[in-house]
Amino acid sequence: LANRKFHPESTIVDVDGVKIGGGHFAVIAGPCSVESESQIISVARSVKASGAKMLRGGAYKPRTSPYSFQGLEVEGLDLLIKAKAETGLPIVSELMSPKLCEIFEEKVDVIQIGARNMQNFDLLKEVGKMSRPVVLKRGLSNSYEEWVMSAEYIMAGGNNNVILCERGIRTFENYTRNTLDISAIPAIKKMSHLPIIVDPSHAGGMSWMVESLALAAIAAGADGLMIEVHNDPQHALSDGQQSLNPKQFDDFMKKSFPLVQAFHPG
Numbered sequence: 001l002a003n004r005k006f007h008p009e010s011t012i013v014d015v016d017g018v019k020i021g022g023g024h025f026a027v028i029a030g031p032c033s034v035e036s037e038s039q040i041i042s043v044a045r046s047v048k049a050s051g052a053k054m055l056r057g058g059a060y061k062p063r064t065s066p067y068s069f070q071g072l073e074v075e076g077l078d079l080l081i082k083a084k085a086e087t088g089l090p091i092v093s094e095l096m097s098p099k100l101c102e103i104f105e106e107k108v109d110v111i112q113i114g115a116r117n118m119q120n121f122d123l124l125k126e127v128g129k130m131s132r133p134v135v136l137k138r139g140l141s142n143s144y145e146e147w148v149m150s151a152e153y154i155m156a157g158g159n160n161n162v163i164l165c166e167r168g169i170r171t172f173e174n175y176t177r178n179t180l181d182i183s184a185i186p187a188i189k190k191m192s193h194l195p196i197i198v199d200p201s202h203a204g205g206m207s208w209m210v211e212s213l214a215l216a217a218i219a220a221g222a223d224g225l226m227i228e229v230h231n232d233p234q235h236a237l238s239d240g241q242q243s244l245n246p247k248q249f250d251d252f253m254k255k256s257f258p259l260v261q262a263f264h265p266g
């Protein structure tokens with residue numbers, strides 16, 4: 001189902017009129033974690049003003065340490081809904097457990113499957129039964145083939161609206177948090193008709209590197225970007241070091257505009 005051979009035309013995923021794929025480009029922006037009503041509404045307003053088309057925000061967080069902030073859970077989803085009511089931006093949030101599918105189906109516009117769950121096949125099967133589009137992040141150490149097969153799991157259940165997200169992989173290099181695999185963009189486009197977006201925040205792990213990685217992704221043909229933006233990165237409860245502040249995000253959006261236009265005219 002995901003194979004380009006049997007479906008030559010590029011898939012366009014449409015979220016409330018925001019289109020990704022098949023020549024349509026969109027930026028998803030927002031904090032790593034939803035932290036409070038004032039935080040998410042302030043970030044939502046500023047990223048919208050800068051041109052983001054969807055709002056991201058984690059409510060259930062897959063943290064390496066059990067003692068790190070785990071997210072506001074269902075309260076976080078409700079705060080995202082408030083931010084959507086304020087701005088009109090569709091909301092994207094990570095689903096970690098099959099137990100929460102019903103809540104996410106009701107509250108969230110786009111389901112994010114995180115890198116750590118890319119091969120959680122029980123979760124993928126449940127998400128396949130949902131009607132919400134899915135952003136499927138590439139696993140920390142997974143091949144293109146494995147990644148596309150995970151999309152296949154979701155599509156086999158009847159949910160064809162899958163957006164692949166390259167977020168960097170584990171390599172021997174430890175200067176960056178992960179290594180952005182730019183080759184994933186042309187390779188996935190050859191293998192599959194599904195849209196592919198890039199998350200330069202988790203790839204590089206440093207805010208000053210986001211712009212370069214994102215511009216490279218656009219030039220390589222990505223259908224969109226997912227960028228972490230926080231109103232006060234220094235005090236963020238997760239991933240502050242890699243988050244842009246609203247001014248940096250606005251500068252990036254202005255700088256990237258001509259490149260986006262060149263690659264996605266109209």
Ligand code: PEP
Pocket residue numbers: 032058062113114115116137167202
């Ligand atoms: C995130 O988007 O905040 C996240 C946890 O990403 P990943 O699954 O790519 O690590």
Ligand code: MN
Pocket residue numbers: 032033202228238239
């Ligand atoms: Mn994060």
